[in-house]
Amino acid sequence: MEPNMTMLRHNGLRELLGVYALDLTDADETAAIEAHLPTCTECRAELSELRAAVGALPLLTAPLEPPPALRSRVEAAILAEPPTAAGSPAPVPLPQRPATPTNVITPPPSFWSRGKPWAAVAAILLLVSLGLLAWNLQLRRQIAALPTPEVIALAPSDAAPNAGGEVRYDPTARLFMLDVHDLPALPAGEVYQVWLIGDAGPVPVGVFSSPTDRYAVIADRNRYQTVAITNEPGPLGSPGPTGDILVSAPL
Amino acid sequence: MTAPDVSDNELLAAVAGGDHAALLGLYDRHSRIAYGLAYRILSDAGAAEEAVQDAFLRIWRRASTFDPARGGARSWLLTIVHHCAIDLHRRRAGAPPIVAGLDEIIDRQATPDAWGEVTERLDQERVRAAVTTLPVEQRRAIEMAYFDGLSHREIAERDGLPLGTVKGRVRLGLRRLYDELREPEHATERHRGT
Secondary structure, eight states: HHHHHHHHHHHHHHHTTTHHHOOOHHHHHHHHHHHHGGGGGHHHHHHHHHHHHHHHHHGGGGGOOOHHHEEEEHHHHTTSSOOGGGGGOOOOOOOOOOOOTTSSOOOOOGGGSSOOOOHHHHHHHHHHHHHHHHHHHHHHHHHHOSSSSSEEEEBBBTTTTEEEEEEETTTTEEEEEEEEOOOOOOOOTTTEEEEEEETTTTEEEEEEESEEEEEEEEGGGGGEEEEEEEETTTTTTTTTTOSSSSEEEOO | OOOSSSSSHHHHHHHHOOOOOHHHHHHHHHHHHHHHHHHHHHHHHHHHHHHHHHHHHHHHGGGGGGGGGGHHHHHHHHHHHHHHHHHHHHHHTTTOOSSOOOEEEEEEEOOOOTHHHHHHTTTTTHHHHTTTTTTHHHHHHHHHHHOOOOOHHHHHHTTTTTTTHHHHHHHHHHHHHHHHHHHHHHHHHHHHTT
């Protein structure tokens, strides 16, 4: 009963992917799809194609020259925005004046009480936020220049002594790519199932059936400590791992 | 005004760093498509201007949520223009918004699209030619969703169709469009019998 309902659910959600790619699903449909996507490579692959097609639709319209005044209004609007709205980190909070213990001589007037410190504060904040902006840009350049994502070896086990492979994690896409080879042959009707193991226990993220394969999972690395593959009853695997761990890797 | 060899992605990354000139550079490059799209949806010059202005302000504010590594800055930008225009169109028509927040939708554009940079090189002629290969009912469903902002339920009601039929037409139409744009010479073979 359980696998059939899961399959029906998958089929039903898959039918909605076109509408979802157009951002026209309602709140409940959206929540259901977004809960399903991390566990289903088929739906994620299809969604990416559907989004690409949606991305082409603006080109169906004829370009039209807007009035020059529109450009001025856009410029005025963005110039009116506060600097932090452009995405730099929030400014450093103002330092608090320390509380004065009663048995200590009152310290001399601090910087903050000496007349009008606000211009100086503004100057400091500007310097800090410019510094943070520069750091942010630098970080973005570094991320863009990363040659390859970090690679972690998949360790074999007694149940799969010849198996091996690698996990690559791409932090900008929050994508794990597993390349696995020489998994032991599956008993009839079973599949290999991938698990991400975090504080809440193992989370199923998908199944495949070829002993040498590449498998992609979208997930946030910070939430998990281990990735593992077991063999499970097919066609959709199990809600929790029942088979032996075949390969695994720490994250 | 902007060097021709600076990519949209690079401009958008600069916008994320607070570069006003970069945002205006994106406007100069894409305002004609943006305004044309908004005008098609709204059929009113004033409303179209309002939608484009709103869109570029949101682009300014949320540029840092766009991941430059995944490609597709133009698609992301035009998606925001589209959604601002549809949002205004629905409000003007007295229709309720389909989902709560435009910002949530913008932030959700996280799934990388299948082609990244390839989408950026498409042109109007190619897309129009590809759309003409769609069965007319699929094309109509997509156009009602995309240019009128109608949900699958609203299309089903308007045309007296089962909900599943509408969902299927939208999905199959978009899949076919993807196949056609990716490999026009093979798409007709793959869809023989569809």
